[in-house]
Amino acid sequence: MISVVLPARNAAASLPAALESLAGQTLADFEVLAVDDGSDDRGATSAVLAAFARRDARFRHIVRPHGGIVAALTAGIAAARGRYIARMDADDVCRPRRLELQARRLDARPDLGLVSCRVAFGGNARAARGYLAHIDWCNGLTSPADIRCGIFRESPLPHPSVMFRRELPARHGGYRQGDFPEDYELWLRWLEAGVVMEKLPETLLDWHDPPGRLSRVDPRYDPGAFFRIKAGYLAAHLARINPFHPHVVVAGAGRITRRRAECLLPHGIVIDAWLDIDPDKVGKTVAGRPVLHLHDVPGPETCFVLPYVASRGATEDIAAVLEARGFALGRHYLPAA
Structure with a gap:
């Protein structure tokens, strides 16, 4: 058997x-x-x-x-x-x-x-x-x-x-x-x-x-290998589930997070904005994109969010904020780190 x-x-x-x-x-x-x-x-x-x-x-x-x-x-x-x-x-x-x-x-x-x-x-x-x-x-x-x-x-x-x-x-x-x-x-x-x-x-x-x-x-x-290999599969999955494809908003505006999320760019994904809670970043433009406060995220009727922050517990904290705003896992947001 x-x-x-x-x-x-x-x-x-x-x-x-x-x-x-x-x-x-x-x-x-x-x-x-x-x-x-x-x-x-x-x-x-x-x-x-x-x-x-x-x-x-x-x-x-x-x-x-x-x-x-x-x-x-x-x-x-x-x-x-x-x-x-x-x-x-x-x-x-x-x-x-x-x-x-x-x-x-x-x-x-x-x-x-x-x-x-x-x-x-x-x-x-x-x-x-x-x-x-x-x-x-x-x-x-x-x-x-x-x-x-x-x-x-x-x-x-x-x-x-x-x-x-x-x-x-x-x-x-x-x-x-x-x-x-x-x-x-x-x-x-x-x-x-x-x-x-x-x-x-x-x-x-x-x-x-x-x-x-x-x-x-x-x-x-190593972590970089995981982010590189999953980018193409994630982009293909987003094409099926994201109503705003190829546009996404990425939760996390730190340097490491940005580098990992930008693995999606060669696969046709467009990052419209970053979400963060760091007052040194919120309200500014980072890597050519605006940084919005996490609590000011537009509603699920206007964007699809990818939480990309890998620190322990961060995804769960972001998910709690998103779900309080009406985002549903797998329909309006999808953790990627």
Whole structure:
């Protein structure tokens, strides 16, 4: 029923726990495609994977030259025999019912293309408060509507938590290599294609945060990469939902916010004005556009607003002001940071 695609590189220390969590699943009809992405740890990673493959025929050990996560994922999906593809990383741990509950949901909902789940933070909460806040935000987005409206802030789907139908990569394209986070680009592209995504309310994965995690050390995952890759998809989405397209008003007039919002300009979006609360900016012209006070925002009958302020809690504060003025999420405004 399920093919679990698990890339690993120099992961001998964490792999046993990850693989044992899969071996202990309540649903037994699965295979694990463990792709050794050119580990150079003197055979340690390969030895762990080979031992599990000898012990349990459901664990398949694939060895490849080092090509990165996209190449490893592509190889694993190509070798998969399951009806559903589940993702897993070598440093994470599944709860026992993860595969059962996600497969059951896909079986029950033919219209659903991808299902995720809530995750538990598997790191040092004090040292990684930003990461913990991201997980809390992710866990709050469960419905397809939540995910559609949240996707342009950041990725609402922890990559190793997802399960999707095997035909989706062939139908809409699989992981792509580039100067962007491969999972986020995939979710954006599939959502644009109409794939329905949902998150189970159960916590079914412990998502760990080691110092060497790609999202911490690889430039493809820095904030600029997220804003660059989502700009084109956001512009296409705005063309469908914004009654004033291509015109928008951007909440936030700071230098970083402006630079991020201006990624939309090459895609044909026109920024008419900025909204801010900084008295040093309000009433002035910044980057050729007027700065209005947030509380003086025109009504939803005259403009579409993109909150682009990324500081924690700012989007929620802006949303409260907008909704008090009659703006509706997804119809009159859409957070983009």
